[in-house]
Amino acid sequence: GAGVSQSPSNKVTEKGKDVELRCDPISGHTALYWYRQSLGQGLEFLIYFQGNSAPDKSGLPSDRFSAERTGGSVSTLTIQRTQQEDSAVYLCASSLTGINEKLFFGSGTQLSVL
Amino acid sequence: AQSVTQLGSHVSVSEGALVLLRCNYSSSVPPYLFWYVQYPNQGLQLLLKYTTGATLVKGINGFEAEFKKSETSFHLTKPSAHMSDAAEYFCAVSGSGAGSYQLTFGKGTKLSVIP
Numbered sequence: 001g002a003g004v005s006q007s008p009s010n011k012v013t014e015k016g017k018d019v020e021l022r023c024d025p026i027s028g029h030t031a032l033y034w035y036r037q038s039l040g041q042g043l044e045f046l047i048y049f050q051g052n053s054a055p056d057k058s059g060l061p062s063d064r065f066s067a068e069r070t071g072g073s074v075s076t077l078t079i080q081r082t083q084q085e086d087s088a089v090y091l092c093a094s095s096l097t098g099i100n101e102k103l104f105f106g107s108g109t110q111l112s113v114l
Numbered sequence: 115a116q117s118v119t120q121l122g123s124h125v126s127v128s129e130g131a132l133v134l135l136r137c138n139y140s141s142s143v144p145p146y147l148f149w150y151v152q153y154p155n156q157g158l159q160l161l162l163k164y165t166t167g168a169t170l171v172k173g174i175n176g177f178e179a180e181f182k183k184s185e186t187s188f189h190l191t192k193p194s195a196h197m198s199d200a201a202e203y204f205c206a207v208s209g210s211g212a213g214s215y216q217l218t219f220g221k222g223t224k225l226s227v228i229p
Contacts, residue, residue: 031215043204091157
């Protein structure tokens, strides 16, 4: 596609359930990022992929969070046993090489944990 | 390590007035600096980027920013605000070498434009 695509755009879940968020980056972009945006908190870095490997997972808040990327393309962010504090907008971005470049962002997934 | 501070979580200006959004950064290496804009229910879009060279950077939609190393600042300006400029603006910094992929964002400044 022409841009970064994220699905679903909205997800409402119950506390304790697992959720999967999907990101389709721009074709040919080797770098992929996940950020979390909470009200008044700006963008919090979660994880960075270069190809299929994740050299930096330092931003994942707990071991309930995991992410993978397959085929150098689609990425999935999984949150297990969701908590109310996980409620936020999860943004995915991609760039051609990941080095001091413009990031192209998706529109995000609004996650609400009840 | 790098960080970004945006002064003012909310800024209101009248239509036609000067827009000034402030950003100060901290970086242990020569920084790359960015301004992104986020319209409601959308992802972020790049407004402009500073790498090296000219310290005054021109971006899209009439915005520009000036890199001032002595003040560690990268403030965003626009001479005359339009209603369509109402959005949230984020300043970001990335480093060089091993940290060059890591983009650190400020907390954002929400701009309101009053007719």
